[in-house]
Amino acid sequence: MTGQSSESAGLRPARHPQTVLVAAGRPADEPGRPLNVPIVLASNFRAGNQGQIAGREYSRDDATPAWEALEEVIGELEGGDAVAFASGMGAAAAVLDLMPAGARVMAPTDCYAGVHALLADGQQQGRWHVDLIDITDTAAAVAAARRADLVWLESPTNPLLDIADLPAVCTAARDGGALVAVDNTFATPLLQQPLALGAHIAMHSATKFMGGHSDLLLGLAVAGSPQLGHRLRRRREVAGAVPGALETFLVLRGLRTLALRLDQGQRSAAELARRLADHPAVTRVRYPGLPGHPGHAQAAAQMTGFGAVLGFEVQGAAAANAVCDSVRVIRSATSLGGVESTIERRARLPGQEHLPPGFLRLSVGCEHIEDLWADLTSAFAQAGAAGSPRRW
Numbered sequence: 255m256t257g258q259s260s261e262s263a264g265l266r267p268a269r270h271p272q273t274v275l276v277a278a279g280r281p282a283d284e285p286g287r288p289l290n291v292p293i294v295l296a297s298n299f300r301a302g303n304q305g306q307i308a309g310r311e312y313s314r315d316d317a318t319p320a321w322e323a324l325e326e327v328i329g330e331l332e333g334g335d336a337v338a339f340a341s342g343m344g345a346a347a348a349v350l351d352l353m354p355a356g357a358r359v360m361a362p363t364d365c366y367a368g369v370h371a372l373l374a375d376g377q378q379q380g381r382w383h384v385d386l387i388d389i390t391d392t393a394a395a396v397a398a399a400r401r402a403d404l405v406w407l408e409s410p411t412n413p414l415l416d417i418a419d420l421p422a423v424c425t426a427a428r429d430g431g432a433l434v435a436v437d438n439t440f441a442t443p444l445l446q447q448p449l450a451l452g453a454h455i456a457m458h459s460a461t462k463f464m465g466g467h468s469d470l471l472l473g474l475a476v477a478g479s480p481q482l483g484h485r486l487r488r489r490r491e492v493a494g495a496v497p498g499a500l501e502t503f504l505v506l507r508g509l510r511t512l513a514l515r516l517d518q519g520q521r522s523a524a525e526l527a528r529r530l531a532d533h534p535a536v537t538r539v540r541y542p543g544l545p546g547h548p549g550h551a552q553a554a555a556q557m558t559g560f561g562a563v564l565g566f567e568v569q570g571a572a573a574a575n576a577v578c579d580s581v582r583v584i585r586s587a588t589s590l591g592g593v594e595s596t597i598e599r600r601a602r603l604p605g606q607e608h609l610p611p612g613f614l615r616l617s618v619g620c621e622h623i624e625d626l627w628a629d630l631t632s633a634f635a636q637a638g639a640a641g642s643p644r645r646w
């Protein structure tokens with residue numbers, strides 16, 4: 255992984271992202287203090303004397319120490335003002351709440367299904383109008399971005415791993431006066447920095463790689479200006495989508511090892527993608543790190559690594575289901591970004607009808623590559639032997 259240096263505050267020299275992950279968001283460096291921010295279970299704090307408003311009075315409005323520590327780490331990594339939410343969807347909803355009634359929202363045709371559901375609900379209620387665009391078609395995306403009020407981007411997309419030309423689409427959106435938000439969940443701030451590429455907001459489901467252990471839900475929206483950060487905090491405060499104390503502590507702990515986990519996962523993902531492309535059971539592999547991926551050059555230009563998620567297709571839904579049922583090291587489960595590899599046939603879910611029926615999303619974790627490969631090849635053999643519609 256070849257992360258870029260991020261500027262740190264004051265006179266300190268710029269620190270590498272790997273160092274920020276480990277060193278930022280700690281209590282003051284004083285004798286007797288804990289090294290980690292403690293879990294503070296508090297809804298309310300002592301009020302100021304004589305009716306004065308104290309700096310921190312009520313958690314939903316004023317945060318807890320661990321949210322602030324988490325926001326410090328992610329803010330330094332992304333180069334913006336980070337605001338933590340109860341989940342990735344909480345962060346996405348807060349961004350959409352910034353839109354006035356009747357706004358035009360552009361979003362990718364392939365996009366996290368929950369965001370599609372949020373957009374569809376709002377459109378049905380008359381809150382906004384949604385333009386779904388194939389973001390691999392840069393000319394179409396640029397044209398749609400120019401007429402939008404909010405441009406919602408995801409790159410790589412979940413689950414097809416499409417790549418958008420982020421600088422081109424962000425520039426078009428800004429020229430037309432739109433707000434641009436990029437869901438950076440697959441890349442994490444280590445591999446892609448949307449604010450530096452022209453977005454106003456970088457959004458994360460920290461449930462995935464940041465938490466890294468499939469044991470929590472949390473989200474973040476990182477604003478490119480303090481004014482925008484203030485507006486997002488206001489949405490959090492009044493809508494109440496606040497992160498829990500334990501979850502925030504666990505994401506902070508997960509972040510300490512993010513660079514190591516992601517490095518291992520993406521090295522294995524790249525190797526598995528190469529091997530899968532040569533396997534007779536596999537009809538297509540989607541991984542931006544493969545030179546044959548249509549978005550490879552664009553991904554190489556705007557990312558410092560290709561990530562730890564890949565997709566591949568086998569011959570139809572029954573074969574794909576059989577592969578999920580046959581893996582033993584990889585877990586057949588939804589979600590991604592954990593230390594454990596997970597595989598899912600996404601087309602089984604409502605709202606994912608655009609996906610090929612035999613498409614499988616594989617999130618590559620920290621197991622040994624040879625165990626993952628042996629698991630996949632034996633699952634292919636078992637699925638074939640179990641009488642899938644097409645013999646491999």
Ligand SMILES: Cc1ncc(COP(=O)(O)O)c(C=O)c1O
Binds near residue numbers: 368412460473
């Ligand atoms: C790319 C992406 N964005 C947003 C979300 C929503 O995040 P959460 O489940 O934390 O609400 C997800 C969840 O799977 C996701 O994969």
